[in-house]
Amino acid sequence: MIRFENVTKVYEQNARPALDSVSLEINRGEFTFLVGASGSGKSTFLRLILKEDKASSGSVYVAGQNVANISSWRVPKLRRGIGVVFQDFRLLPQKNVFANVAFAMQVIGKSRSIIRETVPEVLKTVGLEGKERRMPHELSGGEQQRVAIARAVVNRPGILLADEPTGNLDPITSMGIMGVLDKINQNGTTVVMATHDDDIVNEMRRRVVELKNGKVIRDEAKALYTSMIPVVGESRRLRDASGEELNRAQGAQL
Amino acid sequence: MRLLFILGEIGSGLRRNLSMVISVVLVTFVSLTFVGAAGMLQMQINQMKGYWYDKVQVAVFLCNDGSTAVGCASGPATKEQQENLQAMLESPAVKQYINDFQFESQAEAYTHFKEQFSNSPIVDSVSEDQLPASFRINMKNPEKYQIISETFSSQPGVETVSDQRQVLERIFSWMNGASVAAMGVAVVMIFCAVLLITTTIRLSAFSRRRETGIMRLVGASKTVIQLPFILEGVIAAVVGAVLASVTLWLMAHFWLNGELSTQFLNTPFISSAQVLVIAPVLIALGAGLAGISSLLTLRRYLKV
Ligand SMILES: Nc1ncnc2c1ncn2[C@@H]1O[C@H](COP(=O)(O)OP(=O)(O)O)[C@@H](O)[C@H]1O
Ligand SMILES: [Mg+2]
Numbered sequence: 001m002i003r004f005e006n007v008t009k010v011y012e013q014n015a016r017p018a019l020d021s022v023s024l025e026i027n028r029g030e031f032t033f034l035v036g037a038s039g040s041g042k043s044t045f046l047r048l049i050l051k052e053d054k055a056s057s058g059s060v061y062v063a064g065q066n067v068a069n070i071s072s073w074r075v076p077k078l079r080r081g082i083g084v085v086f087q088d089f090r091l092l093p094q095k096n097v098f099a100n101v102a103f104a105m106q107v108i109g110k111s112r113s114i115i116r117e118t119v120p121e122v123l124k125t126v127g128l129e130g131k132e133r134r135m136p137h138e139l140s141g142g143e144q145q146r147v148a149i150a151r152a153v154v155n156r157p158g159i160l161l162a163d164e165p166t167g168n169l170d171p172i173t174s175m176g177i178m179g180v181l182d183k184i185n186q187n188g189t190t191v192v193m194a195t196h197d198d199d200i201v202n203e204m205r206r207r208v209v210e211l212k213n214g215k216v217i218r219d220e221a222k223a224l225y226t227s228m229i230p231v232v233g234e235s236r237r238l239r240d241a242s243g244e245e246l247n248r249a250q251g252a253q254l
Numbered sequence: 255m256r257l258l259f260i261l262g263e264i265g266s267g268l269r270r271n272l273s274m275v276i277s278v279v280l281v282t283f284v285s286l287t288f289v290g291a292a293g294m295l296q297m298q299i300n301q302m303k304g305y306w307y308d309k310v311q312v313a314v315f316l317c318n319d320g321s322t323a324v325g326c327a328s329g330p331a332t333k334e335q336q337e338n339l340q341a342m343l344e345s346p347a348v349k350q351y352i353n354d355f356q357f358e359s360q361a362e363a364y365t366h367f368k369e370q371f372s373n374s375p376i377v378d379s380v381s382e383d384q385l386p387a388s389f390r391i392n393m394k395n396p397e398k399y400q401i402i403s404e405t406f407s408s409q410p411g412v413e414t415v416s417d418q419r420q421v422l423e424r425i426f427s428w429m430n431g432a433s434v435a436a437m438g439v440a441v442v443m444i445f446c447a448v449l450l451i452t453t454t455i456r457l458s459a460f461s462r463r464r465e466t467g468i469m470r471l472v473g474a475s476k477t478v479i480q481l482p483f484i485l486e487g488v489i490a491a492v493v494g495a496v497l498a499s500v501t502l503w504l505m506a507h508f509w510l511n512g513e514l515s516t517q518f519l520n521t522p523f524i525s526s527a528q529v530l531v532i533a534p535v536l537i538a539l540g541a542g543l544a545g546i547s548s549l550l551t552l553r554r555y556l557k558v
Contacts, residue, residue: 050471072476073475073476076473076474076475076476077473078473079470079471079472079473080472080473081473083472084471090464090467090468092464092465092468103465103468103472104468104472106256106259107256107259107469107472107474107478107479108472108473108474108475108478109256109259109478151468151472152472155472155473
């Protein structure tokens with residue numbers, strides 16, 4: 001679903017690369033944590049998937065397509081297939097919950113009847129039933145993030161990118177959000193989540209890709225926030241026994 | 255749905271930036287009024303040229319009772335002097351330059367004068383013998399006026415030779431100057447309008463960066479993101495252009511065709527209908543300028 005081949009991103013000449021020849025594949029339906037200290041390149045990784053930035057070298061493939069070959073007028077189509085949530089929610093303060101979610105459908109020209117049908121469904125999925133008419137400032141942080149998630153997935157994207165979605169939330173609320181993301185992942189959406197919240201990662205036990213200074217230093221299935229295996233040299237990948245190879249083969253055909 | 259959405263965005267954008275939008279309307283209104291006024295002056299010049307150029311003549315005025323010119327020392331022109339002048343006009347030396355000529359007697363001059371100033375009290379204070387008789391000459395080539403003037407002005411019984419065309423040329427060059435000045439003001443004002451539109455769109459894009467950021471992320475097309483901003487500028491400019499057109503039309507209708515046409519009876523003024531030709535030009539100009547300047551601004555300040 002997402003493939004990085006030797007991707008390097010340099011923002012400023014002379015500075016160290018934000019990403020340094022990263023090669024990685026994320027399969028359809030996978031849930032992947034992207035961990036690492038601030039400045040390790042997590043957000044950059046996500047931005048390259050969205051074609052918000054261009055890789056300095058190497059190739060980024062999304063759903064089998066090299067994003068470098070997507071012309072600017074087709075970039076919106078790429079982004080319709082990807083939902084994004086951020087640490088700061090980014091809701092529209094003057095619109096209520098329903099309108100915030102509906103906005104994502106309006107701007108891509110969905111009909112009123114489809115919007116009326118879909119938005120309540122999605123709000124139910126994220127656990128916000130009955131809060132359609134609330135304004136963002138009347139919601140808790142966790143509820144606001146749920147609205148943001150609803151908005152990100154309302155157009156049924158195949159990929160959901162989350163950049164430190166629990167960064168502003170307390171541990172219990174964060175676990176609630178993780179439940180929502182897990183549910184979305186169960187429905188078949190590929191989820192990539194950047195975080196440095198170790199409790200969450202340890203609780204979820206999913207694939208962990210660790211970045212340090214723009215390099216992948218660990219790539220482990222069903223892993224913890226900190227590696228149980230001593231890091232030897234460069235990146236290292238442990239495969240679980242549940243047919244990861246098979247998934248990969250299917251992913252390559254997409 | 256998308257259309258409704260875009261219209262809604264435009265509406266909220268216009269409301270949010272109301273004072274800026276009003277200034278854009280006013281500046282485009284003033285600048286386009288000047289553009290239109292320059293255009294109207296040019297139309298007026300052409301109209302007058304078309305009307306007058308085949309009518310204007312070189313006039314050889316004969317001495318009358320009140321003449322003070324040197325050639326009139328012996329009093330009003332005699333019948334003999336008049337016949338002498340007519341013979342000269344018919345002689346081959348002069349004839350080669352002129353198409354034809356008529357003699358306008360004092361009585362005829364008085365009749366024309368009365369027609370021209372029919373609703374002015376000046377008519378009552380002028381009597382027939384105060385007006386000069388004249389030969390009205392139609393030139394083959396109006397540029398050759400100098401030859402006629404030299405030939406006739408020193409003849410006995412001639413008070414003066416006047417080229418009406420020269421008088422008109424002076425009026426036209428004055429009007430032309432006014433039209434160039436109006437255009438100059440218009441250029442400066444248009445420059446202000448463009449800067450103001452640019453600033454307005456920039457502010458508008460800045461105040462709605464949250465919305466546009468989300469639109470971009472959920473995959474809204476460039477058109478859906480940019481069109482509300484562009485139309486915001488275009489609508490403001492078009493309103494300004496419409497106001498300018500209405501103002502010019504009112505000017506043509508009530509001032510040119512109302513007041514001025516009763517004062518200058520035999521001057522052909524452009525009609526208010528002719529001003530309607532200018533209106534689409536002004537609207538297109540306003541919309542075009544606003545559209546282009548918004549587009550260029552957005553390219554720099556609104557990431558898509
Ligand atoms: N727009 C930018 N311009 C210049 N440097 C940037 C930009 N964005 C990120 N960087 C640099 O790239 C590196 C990686 O940043 P980022 O991907 O945001 O890391 P993370 O999300 O893991 O904290 C950092 O050193 C950061 O300073
Ligand atoms: Mg980051």
